[in-house]
Amino acid sequence: MPTNLHRALRATAVAFAAACTGLSASAAIVDVTVTVQNLVPANGIAFAPLHLGFHNGSFDAFNLGGVATAPIISVAEGGAGGAWQSAFAAADPTATRGTVGGLLLPGATSSLTLRVDTSLNPNFTFAGMVVPSNDFFIGNDNPLGYRLFDAAGGLAIPSITMKASEIWDAGSEAFDPAAAAFVGANDLRTPQNSVVAFNFAELAAFNGLATGAGYTFNSGLSAGSEVYRISFAVSPVPEPGSLAMLTAGLLGIGFLVRRRREEGARGPARAA
Numbered sequence: 122m123p124t125n126l127h128r129a130l131r132a133t134a135v136a137f138a139a140a141c142t143g144l145s146a147s148a149a150i151v152d153v154t155v156t157v158q159n160l161v162p163a164n165g166i167a168f169a170p171l172h173l174g175f176h177n178g179s180f181d182a183f184n185l186g187g188v189a190t191a192p193i194i195s196v197a198e199g200g201a202g203g204a205w206q207s208a209f210a211a212a213d214p215t216a217t218r219g220t221v222g223g224l225l226l227p228g229a230t231s232s233l234t235l236r237v238d239t240s241l242n243p244n245f246t247f248a249g250m251v252v253p254s255n256d257f258f259i260g261n262d263n264p265l266g267y268r269l270f271d272a273a274g275g276l277a278i279p280s281i282t283m284k285a286s287e288i289w290d291a292g293s294e295a296f297d298p299a300a301a302a303f304v305g306a307n308d309l310r311t312p313q314n315s316v317v318a319f320n321f322a323e324l325a326a327f328n329g330l331a332t333g334a335g336y337t338f339n340s341g342l343s344a345g346s347e348v349y350r351i352s353f354a355v356s357p358v359p360e361p362g363s364l365a366m367l368t369a370g371l372l373g374i375g376f377l378v379r380r381r382r383e384e385g386a387r388g389p390a391r392a393a
Contacts, residue, residue: 133296149240154354156232159225160282160347166324167303167332168225168259168349169200169250170171175235175242176216180209181264182248183317189256193248193317197258197291199307200250209246217242224252226334236269236358240269245278245349252303253327253338255310256291257320259283259349269353280352286344290320304330304338 157171174180183193189233195204199281202220209218217238222231245267250259261267271277292315294300301310304327324340342348 139365150236150238150358151235151274151359152356153236153237154232155219156227156230156352156355157222158230158350158352158355159227159352159370161227161343161384163227164336165227165341166348167227167252167334168222169196169252169302170202170220170222171225171247171249171351172196172202172205172218172220173233173245173247174209174213174216174218175237175269176209176213176244176246176264177242178265180212180216180246180248181262182208182260183291184262185318186316189293189317193258193260193291194256194293196248196250196260197256197289198230198250198294198301198310202248202254205248210289214243215240221248224334234380243268243270245269245281249349250302251288251324253298253301253305253332254303254324255296255301256294256313257324258289258291259287260289261295262289262317278351278353278354279352282351283349284344285321285342285346285348286319288319288321288324288348289324290315290318292316292318296323296326298327298330303333345347 124289153175155173157168159168160228188198192205192208196202206218206220207215217235219233219235221233225231246261246264246267248258251257251259267281268278269278292313295313297305297309297311299305300307300311310316321342321344324342327338328340330338
């Protein structure tokens with residue numbers, strides 16, 4: 122006859138199998154840790170906090186050759202991104218949005234973990250100011266450009282690496298080192314009335330200026346220089362019911378093991 126201990130072990134195995142089944146069933150819900158890294162050498166460009174979101178593909182903040190609108194200007198001119206976040210929320214109310222990092226200096230990293238429904242929000246979008254600059258930023262102009270999760274909820278893109286040639290100029294503020302963030306007075310702005318374009322070469326015009334972080338700026342960038350990396354790590358989220366079932370089984374087996382030890386310590390009962 123199986124003992125109570127054996128029965129409890131079987132019950133725990135059943136609970137564990139059920140928990141694993143529940144885990145598989147809820148694979149669409151995952152915790153995504155987003156890690157950002159400034160890849161440039163010392164004394165190079167820095168980045169304002171990165172605004173990001175997992176979404177259904179409906180939010181398009183800007184386009185190459187188009188006039189920059191308030192959402193992307195709020196990122197490119199000062200980095201605060203309030204209008205970007207508001208426009209994102211209005212365009213896609215079910216998106217999962219966030220902001221990662223403070224001022225990301227050369228070589229620095231920062232991380233943020235968000236809970237994402239991969240079936241609802243498989244796409245990823247982002248935007249962050251490049252400093253020093255008047256209106257430079259990184260970001261994706263195609264809202265469907267980074268489909269992070271496949272149909273099964275698997276991670277399809279483990280990382281995104283940006284090169285200097287992919288740095289954008291919003292075309293909204295005229296170039297002026299005296300008014301540039303990180304090396305000048307960012308409140309002094311002159312409208313440029315141009316369009317969004319790629320532009321990293323202009324960063325060299327800031328060479329030799331003192332930055333807000335205390336170092337003397339040196340761009341040192343070529344078109345192929347890697348400047349920024351966004352990496353993703355995914356952890357599944359088990360259903361609460363599955364966790365409760367597994368926890369109950371483990372508590373039960375622990376109780377039986379403890380009772381058997383106590384009985385063994387007392388020894389066999391003596392006849393009267």
